[in-house]
Amino acid sequence: MSKSSRKEETRKNLLDAFWSLYIEKPIEKITVRDITDLAGYNRGTFYTYFSDVYEVLEIQKAALMPTEDMLIDPLKELRNNDGKIQESINGVSEYLKDHGERIAILLGPGGDPKFTHELKARVRGIIMNFVRELNIRETEEYEYLIEYHVSGMINMYQLWVENESNISEETLKQLYERISHEGSLSIANRMLNDRI
Known part of the structure; x- marks a missing residue:
């Protein structure tokens, strides 16, 4: 050696x-x-x-931070695929399979309180650099959209870990995709009216 x-x-x-x-x-x-x-x-x-x-x-x-490609590819796919994302969601799934346990510990109650902020700041920074290059009209508003989206994703994952993966990873992924495409209020309304 x-x-x-x-x-x-x-x-x-x-x-x-x-x-x-x-x-x-x-x-x-x-x-x-x-x-x-x-x-x-x-x-x-x-x-x-x-x-x-x-x-x-x-x-x-630092080793757990997502790569630039992992963050930018979904945006490119969104623009080129009529608002639908499929392939890059699979990249997020692979990322969580590889790093999920460590991320869960850092995000959990015994983890590092700064990690959530650092993770969101990295994601937001990379995405906003990409968005600024596109010269879109609503750059400032887009940053809030990204914050909402990333916070929701992180919090869903935290809850899933806290609930000891009480739903399958595939179900969690599908729920995330539904919320992203249909909106949380629309889904909440449908669930509230779908009684046993």
């Missing part, structure tokens, strides 16, 4: 050890010694890669 491969493996092992601890307890209770003991390294090795446990958390959060 090359020296660079060993360094990358060591770094990954430290990140994984941190995450194993973060699942169990708040960051304030995680020490460098906890991480290095779990990963099988000494404290000096930790400081070769990171300044403190908070830097490790920031690295973990």
